[in-house]
Amino acid sequence: MRHRSPFLWLLDKEWRELLVSRAWWVLLFAMGPLVGVSFISAVRTYAEVSGLNGTSAGVGEALSPLTGVWAPTFSACELAAVFLLPFVAIRLVAGDRQSGALKLELQQGMSPFARITAKTLVLLAGWLAAMLPPLSAILLWKSYGGSVYPPELLTLTFGHVLNAGLTIGLAAAMSSFTEHPSTAAILTLGVTVGTWIVNFFGAIQGGWWERAAGYTPAAMVAEFQHGLLRLDTVLVALVLTLAGLGLAAIWMRLGIAVNRRACESIGVCILAAGGIFACTFLTPGGSLLRTSWDTSESRSNSFPEADEAALRQIHAPLRIEAHLAPEDPRRLDLEHHALSKLRRIMPKLEVQYVSGTSIGLFEQTRAGYGEIWYDLAGRRTMSRVTTAEGVLESIYSLAGVAPPPENDEAVFRGHPLAEPPTGAGAIFYALWPGLVVASGILVSQRFK
Amino acid sequence: MLFEVNGFSKRFGSIAALTDVSFHVRAGEVLGLIGPNGAGKSTLFECLAGVLPSDGGALRANGRPVETRERSSLLFYVPDAIAPWPAQSVRWALDFTIGFLRGPAPLGKEVPLREELIDQLDLRQLLGQPIGTLSKGQRKRVLLAIGLLTPQPALLIDEPFEGLDLRQARDIASTLRAHAARGRTLFLSIHQISDAARFCDRFVLLSSGRVCGEGTVSELAALAAAHHGSPPHQDLEEVFLALT
Numbered sequence: 001m002r003h004r005s006p007f008l009w010l011l012d013k014e015w016r017e018l019l020v021s022r023a024w025w026v027l028l029f030a031m032g033p034l035v036g037v038s039f040i041s042a043v044r045t046y047a048e049v050s051g052l053n054g055t056s057a058g059v060g061e062a063l064s065p066l067t068g069v070w071a072p073t074f075s076a077c078e079l080a081a082v083f084l085l086p087f088v089a090i091r092l093v094a095g096d097r098q099s100g101a102l103k104l105e106l107q108q109g110m111s112p113f114a115r116i117t118a119k120t121l122v123l124l125a126g127w128l129a130a131m132l133p134p135l136s137a138i139l140l141w142k143s144y145g146g147s148v149y150p151p152e153l154l155t156l157t158f159g160h161v162l163n164a165g166l167t168i169g170l171a172a173a174m175s176s177f178t179e180h181p182s183t184a185a186i187l188t189l190g191v192t193v194g195t196w197i198v199n200f201f202g203a204i205q206g207g208w209w210e211r212a213a214g215y216t217p218a219a220m221v222a223e224f225q226h227g228l229l230r231l232d233t234v235l236v237a238l239v240l241t242l243a244g245l246g247l248a249a250i251w252m253r254l255g256i257a258v259n260r261r262a263c264e265s266i267g268v269c270i271l272a273a274g275g276i277f278a279c280t281f282l283t284p285g286g287s288l289l290r291t292s293w294d295t296s297e298s299r300s301n302s303f304p305e306a307d308e309a310a311l312r313q314i315h316a317p318l319r320i321e322a323h324l325a326p327e328d329p330r331r332l333d334l335e336h337h338a339l340s341k342l343r344r345i346m347p348k349l350e351v352q353y354v355s356g357t358s359i360g361l362f363e364q365t366r367a368g369y370g371e372i373w374y375d376l377a378g379r380r381t382m383s384r385v386t387t388a389e390g391v392l393e394s395i396y397s398l399a400g401v402a403p404p405p406e407n408d409e410a411v412f413r414g415h416p417l418a419e420p421p422t423g424a425g426a427i428f429y430a431l432w433p434g435l436v437v438a439s440g441i442l443v444s445q446r447f448k
Numbered sequence: 449m450l451f452e453v454n455g456f457s458k459r460f461g462s463i464a465a466l467t468d469v470s471f472h473v474r475a476g477e478v479l480g481l482i483g484p485n486g487a488g489k490s491t492l493f494e495c496l497a498g499v500l501p502s503d504g505g506a507l508r509a510n511g512r513p514v515e516t517r518e519r520s521s522l523l524f525y526v527p528d529a530i531a532p533w534p535a536q537s538v539r540w541a542l543d544f545t546i547g548f549l550r551g552p553a554p555l556g557k558e559v560p561l562r563e564e565l566i567d568q569l570d571l572r573q574l575l576g577q578p579i580g581t582l583s584k585g586q587r588k589r590v591l592l593a594i595g596l597l598t599p600q601p602a603l604l605i606d607e608p609f610e611g612l613d614l615r616q617a618r619d620i621a622s623t624l625r626a627h628a629a630r631g632r633t634l635f636l637s638i639h640q641i642s643d644a645a646r647f648c649d650r651f652v653l654l655s656s657g658r659v660c661g662e663g664t665v666s667e668l669a670a671l672a673a674a675h676h677g678s679p680p681h682q683d684l685e686e687v688f689l690a691l692t
Contacts, residue, residue, distance in 0.1 A: 009548035013533070020535035100530025103499045104594065108549050109520035255498035255516050447535055447578060 006110060007118065014122040017095060019443050023087040027080060027130050029436045034076035035133040036428025042072040043141070043421035050416035063414050064298040066152045069141060071225040074134050077160040078221050081167045086188040088126060089171035092119055093248060094181040102254065112249040120168055120245060127164040131157070133432055140424055147415035149297035152227040159224025162237045163217050169244025176251035192217075204358045206326035215280065227296025232279045239279065243272035292344050298412040301341060306404035307392055308345050314399045316377035317348040323371045325355040325363060330370065330386045338391035374398055450475040450602055450633050451514065451522060456505030458491055458657075465491045466657045469505065473602065473635055478628050480648030481637040482688065488657040489637040490528065493604045497525030523635075524549075526595035528606035531587055534580025538571060538590050541579055545597045558597060565593045568623040570616075584611035592620060602633040609643050621647050645684040655692035 004012075018024055046068045093116075096102040105115070135157070142148055170191055174184040195216040202213025213219055215236050223233060246268045250261050294301040302308065320339070324331035331353065343349055356363055363369045372391075374381050376398040383394045396403045449472050456469040465488045473479055481489050494500035496507060498516035506513045507522075514522055533541055542565075546558040566572050569589040574582065579590060588611045595603050608624065609617045624647075628634050638644040644651065651668060653660040661668045665684050672690035 004547055006548045006551060009544060013536075013544060013548070016536060016540070017533070099532050099534050100527055101532035103494070103497075103525070103527050103530065104532055104549065106499050107497055107520050107524055108551065109517065255501055257501040447537070 006108065007114060010105075010110070010115065010118040011122065014092065014118050015125070016447075017092055018088070018122050018126050020447055021088060021091045021095075023084070023091045024126055024130075025436065025440045027084040027088055027126075029433050029440075030084060031076060031080060031130050031133045032428045032432030032436070034079060035073060035137060036424060036432075038076050039069070039073040039134075039137045039140075039428065040421045040424050042069045043144070043419070043424065047418045047420055050418040052418040052420065063416070064296065064300070064412065065141070065147055065415060065417075066149070066156070066227055066296050066298070067225070067300070069146070070138075070153060070156055073137050074156055074160055074225070077131060077134060078163065078218075080130060081160070081163050081217075082192055085123075085127065085130075085164055085167045086171040086192075087185060089119075089123055089168045090175045090181050090184045090188065092123060093172045093175035094178075094184055097175075097179075098181065102252070106252075106254060112252045113246070115252065116172060116245050116249040119172065120165075123168045124161070124164065127161065127168075131160065133428060136427070136432075137424070140421075140427065144417060144419040144422070146417050146419070151295040152297055155227050155229050155293075155295040156224050158229070159221055162224075162234065162241075163221050165241040166217050166220075166237055166244075169241035169248075171244075172248035173244040173251070176248040202326075204326055206353055206355070206358075210326065211280070215276070226300055227294060227298075228292060228301040229295055230292040232290065235279045236276050239272050239275040243268055290343075290347050294344070298414070301344065303341050303345065303388065303392065304404075304407065304410055306407055306410070310396065310401050310404050311342070311345045311392075313401060314346065314376070314395070315348075316399075317350065318342075318346055318395065319350045319352070319375040321352045321354060321373040321375070323354045323369050323373075325357055325359055326353070327359040328355075334372070334386040334391070338386070338388045341388065342391065342395075449473070451507055451509040453496065454506045454508060456492065456495055456507075457503045458488075458495055458500070459503055464657050466495065466502070469654070469657070469659050471652045471659055471662045473633060474650070475601070475633055476628065476631050477649045478624070478634045478636065478647065480644040480651045481635065481654060482641055482644045482651055482684075483639065483654035483692075485639055487639075487654045489639070489654055490606050491657075492654065493525050493606055493635075493637055494527070497523060497604060499525065520551075520600070522600060523602040523604055524595060524598040524600040525604040526591050526606065526608075528610055528637075529584075530591070531580055531582075532591075532594075535578050537576050537578055538582075539575040541590060542566070542571075542593060542597060545594045549594070550597070550599045562593075562597060565596055565623075568626075569593050569620065585613065585616060588612060589616070589620070592623075596623075596627055596632075601631075602635060603627075604635045604637075606637045607639065608636050609638065609640065617643070641685045641688055651684070653688055653691055660691040661687075 046063060046065075049063055049068070096105060138148060138153065171184065171188045174187040174191075175181065178184045178187065195218065198209065199213045199216055199218055202210040215233065220233050220237055223230060247265055250264045250268065253261065303311070322331065322334060324334065339351055356366075370384050371382050372384060372386070372394075374383070374394050376395070379398050381394055381398050383390060385391065385394070393403065452472040454470050456466050457464070458466040469492060481492065483489050491500065495502040495505075496519070498519045507519065508514065509522055533544070536544070542562050546562060550558065566575070569592060571589060571593060574586055574590070579587065582590065588608070592605065592608060595605055608620065612620060624634055636644070636648065638648075645665065650662070650664050652662050653668065661671050663671070665682060665687065668684070668687045668691065669682055672687045676690055
């Protein structure tokens with residue numbers, strides 16, 4: 001018997017517990033078909049848009065593999081993180097309590113934070129194993145002759161690992177709070193549904209709801225799917241994950257009075273709220289926390305480089321007041337095609353939406369509805385255009401900056417690929433599930 | 449004296465599980481905690497081990513209080529009716545006990561001790577079996593091995609003879625005796641008073657969460673006699689009935 005540190009023994013134990021967890025094997029098994037459906041469908045559509053089977057070629061220029069193939073393929077991870085991963089995490093955290101092992105292990109004296117760290121490391125390793133199917137899809141895509149741009153794929157993968165971290169933190173906290181795993185599962189799914197409701201309200205109500213909805217797991221993943229890596233989003237996700245793990249560690253200490261654990265939990269929640277507030281609201285102009293990186297090959301989150309250079313010359317604070325309702329499609333256009341890009345390049349930008357209703361349908365006749373007011377250093381102008389070009393034009397005219405000449409060479413042309421997803425069905429519907437089943441049988445025999 | 453328990457109390461809502469429980473534990477003795485089902489024996493052990501918060505009371509060793517987080521250096525508690533790490537083999541559980549539960553100290557005599565316990569508790573046939581597949585008695589023997597492999601000076605075992613047949617109970621009693629003879633203090637919760645009478649040096653009588661008496665059979669008999677004004681009885685069952 002080799003001498004190892006107690007933490008390594010704990011890691012060994014958690015890994016063995018993961019290996020015997022049926023929930024984890026189900027997660028591994030399901031990832032093959034889930035990724036297969038998404039990948040095959042995405043590659044087919046991509047091929048058709050690129051001119052396969054006589055469809056008009058050339059439209060593929062508008063497609064990038066990130067939005068055309070990888071975002072839908074990796075969406076299987078999002079699905080698994082919501083509906084499967086919580087059960088794996090709950091099994092690993094609540095299992096000790098159910099079997100009575102926690103009563104023995106707590107007497108070792110190891111910090112509960114070290115214990116929850118071991119569980120988290122093992123769960124993340126288990127999640128990375130579950131991400132092998134989408135990662136293997138990259139090799140398959142390469143074999144078709146597809147283009148791969150590593151920075152955007154790394155961002156996307158990182159986003160899904162971060163999302164898994166959030167799920168693990170949440171499930172671990174719920175497992176420690178509750179006596180029974182089924183209660184933990186209900187509460188975990190309840191919180192997830194709660195974030196969907198926040199998204200829903202954000203889309204309808206706008207305002208604070210919209211701001212909160214920007215930090216839900218679904219919104220976070222959507223950013224990564226576009227190749228956008230925002231420091232504040234990453235920090236908020238890390239704060240939430242650490243808060244969940246901290247709560248799990250606090251409630252794991254069965255020997256501490258409930259009142260004290262509750263007080264400590266409130267402390268953790270206050271710290272987490274403070275951290276989130278600092279990341280989201282205390283972001284004065286030029287703050288490091290506003291830093292973001294557009295890792296997409298198509299620069300889908302950025303204006304053309306020449307425009308960005310021109311915008312950087314404008315140092316005065318810019319205020320935009322848009323009279324558009326939250327559900328008005330023009331507002332979505334304005335936000336996604338112009339303002340989200342503008343925020344990245346102009347930290348002193350202040351945007352305010354004004355509307356009396358959520359859908360805007362009955363406001364159309366109101367004077368002033370649809371107007372977008374720009375205020376730069378006391379100079380004001382109004383426009384109704386919601387495209388990126390229209391917004392830039394208004395800003396340039398206010399700032400007295402000459403618009404940069406258009407550069408056709410800098411425009412992303414896309415990577416059309418008119419190839420069917422040959423062999424993908426065999427890999428994701430047969431080979432991967434077969435490998436998982438065979439490995440599962442081998443492991444279960446080893447543990448018999 | 450190894451440690452002293454002063455005024456332990458524990459409530460579950462309106463139910464008082466422990467009320468002002470006080471007694472002391474001597475180094476190297478086999479102390480029996482006896483009482484009927486529901487007397488609070490397991491609750492007391494869990495509070496002492498720090499896996500259940502007590503509402504009040506202190507545990508003192510060498511004249512100073514031992515906080516919950518420090519108890520792992522003084523005592524180890526083996527609960528009853530648990531099946532820890534049910535998918536792992538008995539061999540792995542014993543290794544895990546040596547590697548993890550005993551802490552970061554380098555390996556000493558634990559490996560020979562493990563082999564000795566495997567023979568003493570008749571575990572060799574079970575080494576490859578997952579703990580979750582063991583019978584109640586087999587699981588109890590594994591739990592005893594886990595407890596005896598830990599390094600703490602005091603070992604608290606909840607119902608050590610529960611689920612064992614007569615022969616196994618006797619074998620385990622002699623194994624526990626052998627470990628007590630090496631200086632390990634054993635504090636055993638036993639609801640079968642006849643078992644306790646055969647095995648323990650001293651007793652703590654617990655009834656409805658209160659200590660009714662503490663001492664050897666003779667001391668308890670004298671206490672019972674003093675209470676009832678009758679001649680002392682040397683049968684522990686009679687003494688228990690008289691005191692509770």
